[in-house]
Amino acid sequence: MxxxxxxxxxxxxxxxxxxxxxxxxxxxxxxxxxxxLVVVATSLASQKEVIKNGGWVLWPQHPTFxxxxxxxxxxxxTHALWVSVGVTVVGTAASMACTVMLAYxxxxxxxxxxxxxLLLILFTFLFPPGMIxxxxxxxxxxxxxxxVALIAPVLISVFxxxxxxxxxxxxxxxxxxxxxxxxxxxxxxxxxVVLPLSKAALAVVSLFxxxxxxxxxxxxxxxxxxxxxxxxxxxxxxxxxxxxxxxNGAGDSAMSAPQTIQMAVLVVATIPILLIYPFLxxxxxxxxxxxxxxx
Amino acid sequence: xxxxxxxxxxxxxxxxxxNIIAFKDYVPFDGFFGSAWVGVSNFTSMFGDxxxxxxxxxxxxxxVLQLVFYFPAPLGLALLLHSLTSTTxxxxxxxxxxxxxxxxxxxxVALAQQMLGDTGVLNSxxxxxxxxxxxxxxxxxxxxxxxxLEVIWKDCGWGxxxxxxxxxxxDEQLYEASAIDGAGPWRRFWHVTLPAIRPIIILLLIMRxxxxxxxxxEQILLQRNSVGPQAAEIIDTFVYYKGLIAGNFGLGxxxxxxxxxxxxxxxxxxxxxxxxxxxxxxxx
Numbered sequence: 001m002x003x004x005x006x007x008x009x010x011x012x013x014x015x016x017x018x019x020x021x022x023x024x025x026x027x028x029x030x031x032x033x034x035x036x037l038v039v040v041a042t043s044l045a046s047q048k049e050v051i052k053n054g055g056w057v058l059w060p061q062h063p064t065f066x067x068x069x070x071x072x073x074x075x076x077x078t079h080a081l082w083v084s085v086g087v088t089v090v091g092t093a094a095s096m097a098c099t100v101m102l103a104y105x106x107x108x109x110x111x112x113x114x115x116x117x118l119l120l121i122l123f124t125f126l127f128p129p130g131m132i133x134x135x136x137x138x139x140x141x142x143x144x145x146x147x148v149a150l151i152a153p154v155l156i157s158v159f160x161x162x163x164x165x166x167x168x169x170x171x172x173x174x175x176x177x178x179x180x181x182x183x184x185x186x187x188x189x190x191x192x193v194v195l196p197l198s199k200a201a202l203a204v205v206s207l208f209x210x211x212x213x214x215x216x217x218x219x220x221x222x223x224x225x226x227x228x229x230x231x232x233x234x235x236x237x238x239x240x241x242x243x244x245x246x247x248n249g250a251g252d253s254a255m256s257a258p259q260t261i262q263m264a265v266l267v268v269a270t271i272p273i274l275l276i277y278p279f280l281x282x283x284x285x286x287x288x289x290x291x292x293x294x295x
Numbered sequence: 296x297x298x299x300x301x302x303x304x305x306x307x308x309x310x311x312x313x314n315i316i317a318f319k320d321y322v323p324f325d326g327f328f329g330s331a332w333v334g335v336s337n338f339t340s341m342f343g344d345x346x347x348x349x350x351x352x353x354x355x356x357x358x359v360l361q362l363v364f365y366f367p368a369p370l371g372l373a374l375l376l377h378s379l380t381s382t383t384x385x386x387x388x389x390x391x392x393x394x395x396x397x398x399x400x401x402x403x404v405a406l407a408q409q410m411l412g413d414t415g416v417l418n419s420x421x422x423x424x425x426x427x428x429x430x431x432x433x434x435x436x437x438x439x440x441x442x443x444l445e446v447i448w449k450d451c452g453w454g455x456x457x458x459x460x461x462x463x464x465x466d467e468q469l470y471e472a473s474a475i476d477g478a479g480p481w482r483r484f485w486h487v488t489l490p491a492i493r494p495i496i497i498l499l500l501i502m503r504x505x506x507x508x509x510x511x512x513e514q515i516l517l518q519r520n521s522v523g524p525q526a527a528e529i530i531d532t533f534v535y536y537k538g539l540i541a542g543n544f545g546l547g548x549x550x551x552x553x554x555x556x557x558x559x560x561x562x563x564x565x566x567x568x569x570x571x572x573x574x575x576x577x578x579x
Binding site for chain 1: 380401
């Protein structure tokens with residue numbers, strides 16, 4: 001499509017209207033991007049420059065990775081980073097395996113118990129379980145301070161399940177017939193027919209899961225001791241609550257972590273999302289839509 | 296299928312069943328089944344607690360603010376994006392505005408402090424130009440509008456997706472016909488666009504109303520300490536502090552249960568009303 005796709009019946013927009021639209025969009029884009037820019041710039045500046053400038057900079061005069069070096073030497077952030085990466089990778093794999101199998105079973109007609117199970121699952125959308133009983137369940141299963149507690153209670157998202165089921169249902173019935181005639185069982189059909197056809201949906205759903213695991217901090221704050229914390233919870237404690245980082249290496253234990261280090265933690269917590277974002281973006285409108293319209 | 300079903304049985308139905316501790320005096324030592332039944336005393340003490348009513352009031356205030364200011368925002372942005380004739384600009388803007396949705400609340404709140412706090416970008420710009428600084432973070436009176444602003448920053452762009460999709464499904468010929476009949480941009484918007492996307496607006500409204508008592512637990516918990524419970528206690532944080540932090544599990548579960556039941560009733564009624572009005576609703 002060419003850059004300008006104005007249909008012939010539409011009148012030429014007035015100059016003023018176009019200017020107003022342009023300004024509005026520019027303001028929106030700036031409001032979204034400036035916070036990120038300030039954080040990255042501040043993390044790259046020297047602590048002296050940040051203090052002189054009153055707590056932040058928009059463009060560091062002498063860019064330095066000092067804050068990052070100090071942060072990784074400390075050990076807390078490095079450990080938390082590994083926890084986050086581990087939980088995200090394992091959690092996404094487990095969630096995908098369970099969601100795919102369940103969605104496949106629910107997408108096929110004539111599966112034993114399919115209808116009632118679907119209703120039971122959709123009902124949980126209407127009436128989510130409470131925070132206290134969930135906590136007690138995790139506790140009674142003996143999962144406190146066990147990384148499983150960060151994954152098991154949020155294993156399957158109903159939304160993602162519905163998205164995948166909708167996608168699986170859109171696969172033509174003939175393909176299943178053909179595979180069955182070739183002697184393929186249910187599992188073989190899932191692996192060789194259904195999954196290769198659903199790459200876009202699988203990409204979107206696994207990225208949704210990965211982002212959710214990466215961003216989660218509340219579960220960690222109630223289920224885990226502080227030596228088991230993921231990055232977001234560390235970020236919350238040291239940046240939002242201003243707690244002291246015991247081993248920040250800055251030698252100044254009376255102060256909370258310096259601004260530059262706080263911003264560096266913030267950047268590290270954001271970067272994985274920024275990295276997968278372009279891939280995510282290619283698919284997600286499609287994926288979200290099939291799901292949203294079905295539900 | 297089995298692992299998935301087991302998950303729902305344990306972490307949804309098992310947990311749902313766990314709500315019975317709302318009717319018990321839960322003592323960790325006696326355990327889940329051993330604790331004594333106390334009937335509805337958790338509920339009566341909750342309803343007798345002014346802190347609960349305060350939390351309920353705060354929840355409703357924030358919910359109303361969100362409904363009035365946040366709910367229409369994505370629709371406005373979607374209409375603006377849809378009206379662009381340049382697809383390149385539209386794509387670039389879309390990529391930018393979807394981004395904040397994928398940030399955790401910890402990051403969003405940290406960014407808000409960095410921008411609006413007393414040493415933040417806004418205030419140093421104000422004092423730099425000789426103006427008074429404004430105390431936004433940590434100011435109880437501004438807390439509720441601040442939370443709405445944060446929600447708009449985070450999710451307004453993402454919210455446009457569903458509106459944009461329904462906007463592209465409007466029949467182009469309807470626009471053309473009305474343009475030929477002499478309808479200007481505003482009349483085309485009023486008589487073609489709006490009726491076409493009305494079902495989706497109503498659908499989203501129903502879903503929002505069913506979920507209206509959830510006004511951002513993570514977001515508000517993160518900021519509650521900086522403004523105090525007077526301004527920032529909502530039902531979810533009440534459950535958290537009374538139940539998990541203070542260890543009064545029965546009372547916390549009771550508050551959570553009340554919220555869940557009200558939410559379910561709201562979905563049913565909103566759906567019923569939309570059927571009455573001749574709209575589709577979420578389910579039939």
